[in-house]
Amino acid sequence: MTGQAADASHRPRTPLSRQRVLSAAVALADEGGVDALSMRRIAQALGVVPMALYKHVANKDELLDGMIDAVVGEIDPPVADAGWKTAVRLRVLSARRMLLRHPWASGVIEARMKARTAPTPTVMAYLDSMIGLFRAGGFSLDLVHHAMHVMGSRLLGFSQELFDDTSDREPDPDALPPEEMAARFPHITALAMAVAHDEGSVVGSGCDDQSEFEFALDLTLDGLERLHAAAH
Amino acid sequence: MTGQAADASHRPRTPLSRQRVLSAAVALADEGGVDALSMRRIAQALGVVPMALYKHVANKDELLDGMIDAVVGEIDPPVADAGWKTAVRLRVLSARRMLLRHPWASGVIEARMKARTAPTPTVMAYLDSMIGLFRAGGFSLDLVHHAMHVMGSRLLGFSQELFDDTSDREPDPDALPPEEMAARFPHITALAMAVAHDEGSVVGSGCDDQSEFEFALDLTLDGLERLHAAAH
DNA sequence: ACCGTAGGTGGACGCCGTACACCCGGCGGT
DNA sequence: ACCGCCGGGTGTACGGCGTCCACCTACGGT
Numbered sequence: 001m002t003g004q005a006a007d008a009s010h011r012p013r014t015p016l017s018r019q020r021v022l023s024a025a026v027a028l029a030d031e032g033g034v035d036a037l038s039m040r041r042i043a044q045a046l047g048v049v050p051m052a053l054y055k056h057v058a059n060k061d062e063l064l065d066g067m068i069d070a071v072v073g074e075i076d077p078p079v080a081d082a083g084w085k086t087a088v089r090l091r092v093l094s095a096r097r098m099l100l101r102h103p104w105a106s107g108v109i110e111a112r113m114k115a116r117t118a119p120t121p122t123v124m125a126y127l128d129s130m131i132g133l134f135r136a137g138g139f140s141l142d143l144v145h146h147a148m149h150v151m152g153s154r155l156l157g158f159s160q161e162l163f164d165d166t167s168d169r170e171p172d173p174d175a176l177p178p179e180e181m182a183a184r185f186p187h188i189t190a191l192a193m194a195v196a197h198d199e200g201s202v203v204g205s206g207c208d209d210q211s212e213f214e215f216a217l218d219l220t221l222d223g224l225e226r227l228h229a230a231a232h
Numbered sequence: 233m234t235g236q237a238a239d240a241s242h243r244p245r246t247p248l249s250r251q252r253v254l255s256a257a258v259a260l261a262d263e264g265g266v267d268a269l270s271m272r273r274i275a276q277a278l279g280v281v282p283m284a285l286y287k288h289v290a291n292k293d294e295l296l297d298g299m300i301d302a303v304v305g306e307i308d309p310p311v312a313d314a315g316w317k318t319a320v321r322l323r324v325l326s327a328r329r330m331l332l333r334h335p336w337a338s339g340v341i342e343a344r345m346k347a348r349t350a351p352t353p354t355v356m357a358y359l360d361s362m363i364g365l366f367r368a369g370g371f372s373l374d375l376v377h378h379a380m381h382v383m384g385s386r387l388l389g390f391s392q393e394l395f396d397d398t399s400d401r402e403p404d405p406d407a408l409p410p411e412e413m414a415a416r417f418p419h420i421t422a423l424a425m426a427v428a429h430d431e432g433s434v435v436g437s438g439c440d441d442q443s444e445f446e447f448a449l450d451l452t453l454d455g456l457e458r459l460h461a462a463a464h
Numbered sequence: 465a466c467c468g469t470a471g472g473t474g475g476a477c478g479c480c481g482t483a484c485a486c487c488c489g490g491c492g493g494t
Numbered sequence: 495a496c497c498g499c500c501g502g503g504t505g506t507a508c509g510g511c512g513t514c515c516a517c518c519t520a521c522g523g524t
Contacts, residue, residue: 016471039512051513052472060512092387106386107346111339124417131419141426148423149444150451151387154338155324185356187363191380194373212381219382219455227451248502271481283482284503292481 016048018056022066026102029067034104039063068109069122071102078129084137085221091130092151092217139228147224248280250288254298258334261299266336271295300341301354303334310361316369317453323362324383324449371460379456 014020024045029037039060043050057063076094078087099106113119119127127148134144182189195207246252256277261269271292275282289295308326310319331338345351351359359380366376414421427439 038510040510049473051474051515054513055471103346107339107343110342114335114339121416124420128417128420131423135419135422141423145423145427145439146444146447150448153445153448154386155383155449155452184353185360187367187376188356188360190367191363191373191377195377207377212378213385215378216382216385217387219459220387220451223451223455270479272479281504283505286482287502 016046016052016056018066020046021053021056021063022070025063026067026070029104030102034108037104064108064112065120068105068112069120071098071105072109072120072122072126074098074101075126078133084133084139085225087133087136088130089217089221091133093214095126096213137228139224140231143224143228143231146227150220150224248278248284248288250298252278253285253288253295254302257295258299258302261336262334266340269336296340296344297352300337300344301352303330303337304341304352304354304358306330306333307358310365316365316371317457319365319368320362321449321453323365325446327358328445369460371456372463375456375460375463378459382452382456 021042025037025042028042028045039053040050043053046052053063057066075098076091078091082090109123118124130151131144131148134147135141139147178189253274257269257274260274260277271285272282275285278284285295289298307330308323310323314322341355350356362383363376363380366379367373371379410421
């Protein structure tokens with residue numbers, strides 16, 4: 001028994017490191033969302049006692065920063081040899097793919113931005129290079145400034161994942177009956193019906209999130225292009 | 233002593249109610265942010281024991297829903313007798329004012345949307361009436377659908393409060409020295425300097441958040457208008 | 465052979481959300 | 495006048511959280 005314990009003690013346990021902690025944390029958040037993420041659970045996943053993590057990250061905040069850095073680092077670098085418009089477009093779409101891979105990320109990044117000292121360097125680098133793309137396209141500093149604000153703003157106050165699907169979620173016990181739904185929210189239901197009957201995409205909801213996103217992106221880029229052209 | 237205790241016992245303590253709980257919660261969140269919000273603290277603010285709250289709200293989730301309903305209800309109703317464009321514009325600006333009043337709200341709403349059964353009826357009503365504004369302006373269902381997605385999307389993946397100020401926050405111990413800043417993030421610094429020297433708004437940072445927001449809003453509305461016109 | 469140190473451990477503290485049993489005061493029925 | 499019901503506030507307790515602190519242990523440099 002003690003012999004086996006000794007055996008187990010120098011089991012080739014890879015020795016833990018900031019990278020390993022961060023990866024485990026990201027993995028845990030990817031499946032199970034951000035509130036399935038606790039120091040204790042990360043430690044458990046790594047087969048280690050909770051406090052061991054603190055030898056590699058200062059605290060949970062700093063761990064979240066590290067996770068952000070990790071996933072923002074996944075965004076593809078800008079393509080060379082392309083107009084500003086396609087360069088920005090590709091970059092934003094790559095960022096979006098990252099955010100779909102790590103659904104917790106957008107919320108965490110946003111929360112971290114709200115009242116913190118400074119964004120992490122990796123985020124800064126992302127923003128910097130995005131600005132660089134506009135500048136390379138000949139945008140004035142002023143217009144770039146506006147552009148960055150436009151691309152970061154959420155006009156409705158919250159984002160689109162609002163009524164995207166209407167399907168997939170399980171029936172939802174206390175949902176309103178359709179007739180009352182139609183009575184109280186006529187426009188929403190009209191829209192939902194129209195979208196549903198439209199094109200009959202096999203997956204159920206006829207609303208293709210990706211193309212909606214690209215629609216918004218292109219509308220914005222077109223608008224910026226027009227302003228850029230108007231400024232000679 | 234016991235006499236006084238008896239006195240205290242029928243102190244005219246207004247008898248608690250869902251409304252009072254919600255108001256206290258909103259007040260607590262307004263000052264101190266969303267993580268200063270705990271059942272125990274709300275109870276304390278109301279001079280009551282924590283579990284008393286549960287006679288009026290089912291649990292913390294439901295309480296957050298209630299808070300959202302409360303603040304979304306603060307958004308001004310649509311103005312009558314105006315074109316779709318100004319009607320939408322005013323409504324969005326009113327929503328923004330609410331979100332500035334309750335900085336915690338956007339985060340909570342967004343989080344709640346991510347993986348929940350359904351938005352609360354008040355939020356639905358807000359969306360419904362927004363859709364109604366576009367419809368009244370003659371937009372096709374299809375275009376309205378696009379429009380709602382556009383207005384809800386955050387192209388950068390996170391919103392603008394990113395590097396808005398650069399001032400106000402206290403010095404921040406471990407900030408990069410300006411020269412390294414300039415070296416690593418040349419575009420950001422160039423932009424920041426340009427904005428700072430621009431116009432010299434008294435408050436320090438030369439970036440007026442409100443007008444940036446309106447810039448983004450107008451750019452979007454113009455884009456939608458153009459699409460609407462193109463569709464005859 | 466020694467010791468300093470980096471890295472893993474164990475326990476404890478104070479906070480959180482909330483389940484459960486309780487208790488008290490006012491009100492309707494008799 | 496009494497009784498029993500019940501709505502709403504109370505007390506206690508549990509499990510989970512982040513993190514402080516003291517501790518141990520194995521290893522590399524001298």
